[in-house]
Every structure is written in structure tokens, then in C-alpha cells.
Amino acid sequence: MKMLLQILIFLVCQGVFLELRSTCGMTVKKEIVQQRINPYTQHLHSLLREPPLRATENSLQKDLVQELWLEQKLDHFDATNNRTWLMRYLRNDRYQQPPHGPIYIFVGGEWEISPAYLLTGHLHDIARQHGGVLYYVEHRFYGQSWPAVDAAVENLRYLSARQALADLAHFIRQLKANEVGLAHTKVILAGASYSGSLVAWFAKLYPDLISAGWASSAPLVAKMDFREYMQQVGEVVEHRGGRQCSGRLESGLISMATQLESSNASQLLQALRVCNNFEPTNPLDRAALFNGIGNYFAAYAQLYDDQIASICAPLITPTDYDDSTAFIQFVRRIFWPEAESVKYAEDWCIDLSYEGMKSIFTDTTELLSGTRQWFYQSCHEFGWFITTTSGRQNARPKDIRQMPTTRRHAQWSPLQYSFGRQVSLNYFQQLCRVVFDPHSDTAAHSGSVGDISISVQQTNSQFGGLTAAIALQQRVIFTHGQLDPWRGVGLQEGKNVITIPDCSHTADLDSINFNDSVEMNVAKLKVAAFLRSVLRRAAN
Known part of the structure; x- marks a missing residue:
């Protein structure tokens, strides 16, 4: 026995x-074997999608749009590199009236392009009025325009704004050389968000190839610590959802942060059904959690601000729960929908850890969403890391001098909306290093991936920041929504700068609609008049 x-x-x-x-x-x-669900993916994908238009997919005559491909050099700046790839672009020539009808090009950004912008929207309407031909070009390494089989670092080194602008220049030259009736045609570029930045930068680098441009919601100053973004998101939440909503959101997130640092952290994690790999004492795990919550509200503030009142409703509706429990119920709605809509094993959990966030950016095979590619550009060109920790801005003095006096003061003012004060610049620097440069010596790379701050400085030097944008106003018109979180790094004052009240990011791309505000429709009329006037000047 x-x-x-x-x-x-x-x-x-x-x-x-x-x-x-x-x-x-x-x-x-x-x-107990838990099935981990990563909720961060959905919100990141929402932030990187093509700016939405009102027209539904079913109402568009997609058969009018042709899908075409153009051979591009992999590296436009290395004469010894003969490798090429195929860039996808779309065309609608229904309204073309050669030989004088202009070329209208909507520039793609960090998304997969679709026929929508060639079938509806303000640029489409302008092109139809002036007998133009419409094109929509896809950015390298986004959508279906892939120069490589995956998003490994050795392939992404060919991903940059500078290479994308060279692609666009080659595209225009090929159109003029090979398309009947386009050799002497004027070229109008339009873009939104990052692709709006490309329009402005293209006008600076290739002035001989563009007649006029429209940059909607374009960020123009690269910077490391972009804490103004979440401040603006908080203001949008208050504006659309009411002060009660923004107040409860702020106090609830501060309370969550405090609880995570207390002996009661496990109770909060259990209530949210967080996986056991989350360490509440780890600042990177806490940063990932609050970054995820911030991304949720950022997506609404940026693209769906008209829906904020509805997502605020559960937060301000009286319940039988105490404030703390009610707020936890609210946070569940942010992270749980995917888990509740799919049949999972009984022992599922939500992976809110830093490792969960990192796993999204380290996936080299998921190509369509643009998540890894955009983060690569953030780490190597732009920064624009959306932080919430307290402290002064780290904007470079030269950038500050380029801003109006009122904005200089705003750069140094205390934040009203903290979103929990957990997302630091170091969190993003760590992510950049482990995702794209995991074998680097951290002691030798203070900013990770070399030094991100040097890359940011080089971007501003190359494209000129706000100073260059001011000089481009004879050729490019800039529009912003007053509520746009990206407005803080865009051109906000000038002769051909329009700020539209009560509107957010890229809200002015739709066709003129009498249901819109007077200010919105006046802004669109000004855009149309500007493009028309530049075309007339170019013709003389």
C-alpha cells in the first residue's frame, strides 16, 4: 500500500x-485554463479606418470605379535598388471633359481605400462640376498596396511619408505621360488627417506637380508627447455628452487608478474579469489599460462624436449601484462586447496587459488594419504619442515659436482632463523598442529605436512644420473641426485656414447638405471657391 x-x-x-x-x-x-480575449484590437482598428462618409455602401454605383495598379520603385532614393512593387489606385472618369478637365486625386492614408470617395463627398462634387477625372491612390504598406509579403522590420524600412510622396509624384508623372488628354491638365490633391499632411508636404516638395490642394484635419508638426490630444477628447466628451458625463468619467478613471495601486486591486480586476497576467503594480500594465480606455473615447471623439451622448447615457443614468460599482459596469461595456457576442469557453478573461497590447503591434502577418504599420511610422517619423501623465509639454522651442501667442500659453497650462494619468511617454518608448528593436541596448538608446526625438526633429526639418504650411497657403487650403483632437498639431491661423465650429475630425469631407450647419456649408463653399480660383490663376 x-x-x-x-x-x-x-x-x-x-x-x-x-x-x-x-x-x-x-x-x-x-x-483553470483561461481563454484570453484581446479587446484592444477593435478600438485601434477604428482609429485607423478610412474617414467615414454619410452615403451607405448600397447607394453607391461602384461599377463606375475602376481598380488599377501602377508599378512603383521600392526605394525612390537608392539608384542601385531596382526592386519594384504594384501600387493600387482607383479611377472614376465619368465626368471627364478633356482636354481641360482637371485631375482630382484623393490621397490615401493609413487605411485601405474604397470607391466611396470617387462616388460621393465634396471633392467628388467639385470634380463633377468642373469636368474632372477622379483618382484615389493607396499608400504603400496599407490596404492592398504591399511591397512585401509581411510587415517585418526589414520590410517596413521602406515605409515613410517621404517614400509615399515619391510614389505620388511618380503616379502623377505617369498619368500625364500616358493618359490621353492629361498631359497639360491641372492637378488638385485632397487628403484628410495624415493624408492631408501628405497634401501639404507634397506641395512643398513637388510644387511643379500640384496646382492646388485641400488638407482637411492635417497634423503638420511632429512631436513626441502629444498630451493635448486627450485634453481635446475630454472637451469633446463634455461638449457632446454633457458635463455630468465628463465629470463622472474623470473621477471614475482617477478612482480606478487609485484602486489599482491599493490592496483592493484584485477586486477591481476580478470585477472586470481581467486575465491573471495583469500586474496592477506594473506601470506598463496600468498604462496599457488606460491607453485602451483612451483609444475607445478617442475613436468616438475623432470619428463618431455624434454618438457620444448615447455612450454616456449608461454613465449618467441613475442605478441601484454605488458610484464605484456603476463605473466598473460602464468600463465592462468598453471591453466586454466582443466576449459577450461570441461563444467562448466558460473560463474566458479579458487580456488588458501590456503584453496584450504589445502582441497587436508585433503581429507581422495582419496587414489590412494598418495597426503595426502606423505604429512603425509613429516610432520612426512622427511621435504623436497620446499621453496622459502630468507635467509640462516637451514640445521643442522652435515648434513653440511657430505658434500664436494664445497657443503658446495653452501648451503650458494644466490639464483639466487627465484620463487617469497613467499613460506616460516611457510606455510608448518601451513599446517602440520591444516591437521594432527588441535586441537594442536600452542604455544606448534613450528614446528607443535609435532616438525617436531625433526622428521627430528630422521630420519637422524636412517638411517645415507650421512655418512651411503658412507659406503654402497660396496653393493649399487647410480646414479643421473646432472639436478635432488633432487640431493641436495643425495650422490654426492664416488667410486660407478655416476652423469649423462644433465639428470634429475630417467632418467636412461629405457633400454639401442643408441639414448641416451654416458654418459647415460655408466652409465647403470656401474650399470649392479656393480650388476654382487657383485653377484660374494657373490657367493664366
Whole structure:
């Protein structure tokens, strides 16, 4: 009997009974295998999608749009590199009236392009009025325009704004050289958000190839610590959802941060059904959690601000719960919908850890969403890291001097909306390093991936920041929504700068609509008049 007991203990210790977990001589417990669900993906994808237009997919005549491909050099700046790839672009020539109808090009950004912008929207309407031909070009390494088989670092080194602008220049030259009736045609560029930045930068680098441009919601100053973004998101939440909503959101997130640093952290994590790999004492885990919450509100503030009142409703509706419990219920709605809509195993959990966030950016095979590619550009060109920790801006003095006096003061004012004060610049620097440069010596790379701050400085030097944008106003018109979180790094004052009240990011791309505000429709009329006037000047 004693021998049999020893054999049984030996087998348990060797893990033969996989459903049991024990150390020899200790109580045997059942092992719980949790199915981890990563909720961060959905919100990141929302932030990187093509700016939405009102027209539904079913109402568009997609057969009017042709899908075409153009061979591009992999590296426009290395004469010894002969590798090429195929860039995807779309065309609608229904309204073309050669030989004088202009070329209208909507520039793609960090998304997969679709026929929508060639079938509806303000640029489409302008092109139709002036007998133009419409094109929509896809940015390298986004959508279906892939120069490589995956998003490995050795491939992404060919991803940059500078290479994308060279692609666009080659595209225009090829149109004029090979398309009938386009050799002497004027070229109008339009873009939104990052692609709006490309329009402005293209006008600076290739002035001979553009007649006029429209840059909607374009960020123009690269910077490391973009804390103004979440401040503006907080203001949008208050504006659309009411002060009660923004106040409860702010106090609730501060309370969550405090609880995570207390002995009651486990109760909060259990209530949210967080996976056991989350360490509340780890600042990177806490940063990932609050970054995820911030991304949720950023997506609404940036693209769906008209829906904020509805997402605020559960937060301000009276319940039988105390404030803390009610707020936890609210946070569940942010992270749980995917888990509740799909049939998972009984023991599922939400992975809100830093490792969960990192796993999204380290995936080299998921190509369509643009998540890894955009983060690569952030780490190597732009920064624009959306932080919430307290402290002064780290904007470079030259950037500050380029801003009006009122904005200089705003750069140094305390934040009203903290969103929990957990997302630091170091969190993003760590992510950049482990995702794209995991074998680097952290002591030698203070900013990770080399020094991000140097890359940011080089971007501003190359494209000129706000100073260059001011000089481009004879050729490019800039529009912003007053509520746009990106407005803080865009051109906000000038002769051909329009700020539209009560509107957010890229809200002016739709067709003129009498249901819109007077200010919105006046802004669109000004855009149309500006493009028309530049075309007339170019013709003389």
C-alpha cells in the first residue's frame, strides 16, 4: 500500500494528470485554463479606418470605379535598388471633359481605400462640376498596396511619408505621360488627417506637380508627447455628452487608478474579469489599460462624436449601484462586447496587459488594419504619442515659436482632463523598442529605436512644420473641426485656414447638405471657391 501511494504521488508530480496541478506533498488543485480575449484590437482598428462618409455602401454605383495598379520603385532614393512593387489606385472618369478637365486625386492614408470617395463627398462634387477625372491612390504598406509579403522590420524600412510622396509624384508623372488628354491638365490633391499632411508636404516638395490642394484635419508638426490630444477628447466628451458625463468619467478613471495601486486591486480586476497576467503594480500594465480606455473615447471623439451622448447615457443614468460599482459596469461595456457576442469557453478573461497590447503591434502577418504599420511610422517619423501623465509639454522651442501667442500659453497650462494619468511617454518608448528593436541596448538608446526625438526633429526639418504650411497657403487650403483632437498639431491661423465650429475630425469631407450647419456649408463653399480660383490663376 505504501509503495502504491508513492507511485501515485510520483505520477501526479510528473504531470500525468494534466487536469490536476500540485507540488509534491501539497494539496492538489484543478488547473483553470483561461481563454484570453484581446479587446484592444477593435478600438485601434477604428482609429485607423478610412474617414467615414454619410452615403451607405448600397447607394453607391461602384461599377463606375475602376481598380488599377501602377508599378512603383521600392526605394525612390537608392539608384542601385531596382526592386519594384504594384501600387493600387482607383479611377472614376465619368465626368471627364478633356482636354481641360482637371485631375482630382484623393490621397490615401493609413487605411485601405474604397470607391466611396470617387462616388460621393465634396471633392467628388467639385470634380463633377468642373469636368474632372477622379483618382484615389493607396499608400504603400496599407490596404492592398504591399511591397512585401509581411510587415517585418526589414520590410517596413521602406515605409515613410517621404517614400509615399515619391510614389505620388511618380503616379502623377505617369498619368500625364500616358493618359490621353492629361498631359497639360491641372492637378488638385485632397487628403484628410495624415493624408492631408501628405497634401501639404507634397506641395512643398513637388510644387511643379500640384496646382492646388485641400488638407482637411492635417497634423503638420511632429512631436513626441502629444498630451493635448486627450485634453481635446475630454472637451469633446463634455461638449457632446454633457458635463455630468465628463465629470463622472474623470473621477471614475482617477478612482480606478487609485484602486489599482491599493490592496483592493484584485477586486477591481476580478470585477472586470481581467486575465491573471495583469500586474496592477506594473506601470506598463496600468498604462496599457488606460491607453485602451483612451483609444475607445478617442475613436468616438475623432470619428463618431455624434454618438457620444448615447455612450454616456449608461454613465449618467441613475442605478441601484454605488458610484464605484456603476463605473466598473460602464468600463465592462468598453471591453466586454466582443466576449459577450461570441461563444467562448466558460473560463474566458479579458487580456488588458501590456503584453496584450504589445502582441497587436508585433503581429507581422495582419496587414489590412494598418495597426503595426502606423505604429512603425509613429516610432520612426512622427511621435504623436497620446499621453496622459502630468507635467509640462516637451514640445521643442522652435515648434513653440511657430505658434500664436494664445497657443503658446495653452501648451503650458494644466490639464483639466487627465484620463487617469497613467499613460506616460516611457510606455510608448518601451513599446517602440520591444516591437521594432527588441535586441537594442536600452542604455544606448534613450528614446528607443535609435532616438525617436531625433526622428521627430528630422521630420519637422524636412517638411517645415507650421512655418512651411503658412507659406503654402497660396496653393493649399487647410480646414479643421473646432472639436478635432488633432487640431493641436495643425495650422490654426492664416488667410486660407478655416476652423469649423462644433465639428470634429475630417467632418467636412461629405457633400454639401442643408441639414448641416451654416458654418459647415460655408466652409465647403470656401474650399470649392479656393480650388476654382487657383485653377484660374494657373490657367493664366
